[in-house]
Amino acid sequence: MxxxxxxxxxxxxxxxxxxxxxxxxxxxxxxxxxxxxxxxxxxxxxxxxxxxxxxxxxxxxxxxxxxxxxxxxxxxxxCPKKFQGEHCEIDTSKTCYQGNGHSYRGKANTDLRGRPCLAWNSATVLLKTYHAHRPDAIQLGLGKHNYCRNPDNQRRPWCYVQVGLKQFVQECMVQDCSVGESPSSPKEQAEFQCGQKALRPRFKIVGGEFTTIENQPWFAAIYRRHRSGSDTYVCGGSLISPCWVVSATHCFISPHSDHPKKEDYIVYLGRSKIKSHTLGEMQFEVENLILHEDYSADTLAHHNDIALLKIRTNKGQCAQPSRFIQTICLPPLYGDARFGTRCEITGFGKEHPSDYRYPEQLKMTSVNLVSHEKCQQPHYYGTEVTEKMLCAADPQWETDSCQGDSGGPLVCTIQGRLTLTGIVSWGRECAMKDKPGVYTRVSKFLPWIHTHTRGEIDLAL
Incomplete structure (x- = not known):
């Protein structure tokens, strides 16, 4: 030496x-x-x-x-305690991200579908814009790992995922710190509080605005399965208890069959996009599908247009409360909001009946309840509207529910609580002058709900 x-x-x-x-x-x-x-x-x-x-x-x-x-x-x-990595850039204590996650340095490494992320230093990623060998890689949190990052200030942390022979940018399964525990977390033991939502009501869906599920956390998206393995969006619904969703019977009746099979349907809660998974969503099988026994349809009107779906995950669980999933309050027996009350409607409905596709993002808007006297006038709907129905419309006839919104909620404030007042049912065209949307009047069906849920839902009857 x-x-x-x-x-x-x-x-x-x-x-x-x-x-x-x-x-x-x-x-x-x-x-x-x-x-x-x-x-x-x-x-x-x-x-x-x-x-x-x-x-x-x-x-x-x-x-x-x-x-x-x-x-x-x-x-x-x-590295000091709680940090690791080649440059101590990985914060092992981080289980959620702040803001848009640009500074997130945790260890989440799967996309929203559970697919593993590619390492930032892998050969395929080196051909992308963001990789571990960029001059600013350390500052961006990129390195010899496959943890989710947000180097370009997108909406949330993301990563590259291998799908077939291609690599795609996918948002990651990592929690927003402002949300709290993930709805799938076993630690979460919160109880449902009907009518509560994380975001304040925003009244400005024909003519409506795009929104996220936090604005309507009771909204349920119902899909029909196909033999090919794909599924198609059918209707909306509303979560009225952890195990029960209410929708419209006409959603499940087709010219080909009056006896739909429960196995043909799946239900999503906590979903903001019609075709892609979102953080916090839950998927359910339909354990029981109950259509109203007195349902009928005229040329235009639908009578007794209400249905119940009992839901369970493939592990036998009902819904779990979170920022994205909440129940909606049921109205008092035969009690409704006053006519003229401003209410919310939500769905994946088309902008126009002739549109080929549904919108990708959830939409919501507001309408006012219309009195029965007015809705039963000849130039409105006449006698087609019964006491078991409600009418609601935008005063300027610019917004309305439309095709694809069926089964979804009409939510009004009753006695200080957000309440499921109606179910989207029928109407002539969309946002057509003197032709308001017509809704199933939920308060008239409380005894029916109580009977068919076998008392599982606590109603003030």
């Missing part, structure tokens, strides 16, 4: 002669300081570099650069 040191000293003195008076300080002293002091990188014995420089491992979050005493080419970051 003395022989190696002497070589280094010779090299030092040779350099000193080369640098002359321009060199600062004593090279020998600098060597000794670098050899023993933490924070200074010892001379490289492999290349016999004559000078020692401060160690620089680009350690983050309080990490310290550590190098071996005689093998200074080998150095690493010594």
């Amino acid at each position: 003395k022989f190696i040191k002497s070589l280094v000293y010779v090299s030092i003195h040779a350099l000193h002669r080369y640098l002359g008076k321009a060199s600062r300080g004593s090279p020998s002293l600098f060597l000794l300081q670098g050899w023993f002091s933490p924070g200074l990188l010892p001379c490289s014995l492999l290349t016999l570099q004559p000078l020692c420089f401060p160690a620089n491992c680009d350690c983050l979050n309080g990490g310290k650069c550590v190098s071996y005493k005689y093998f200074s080419n080998i150095r690493r970051c010594s």
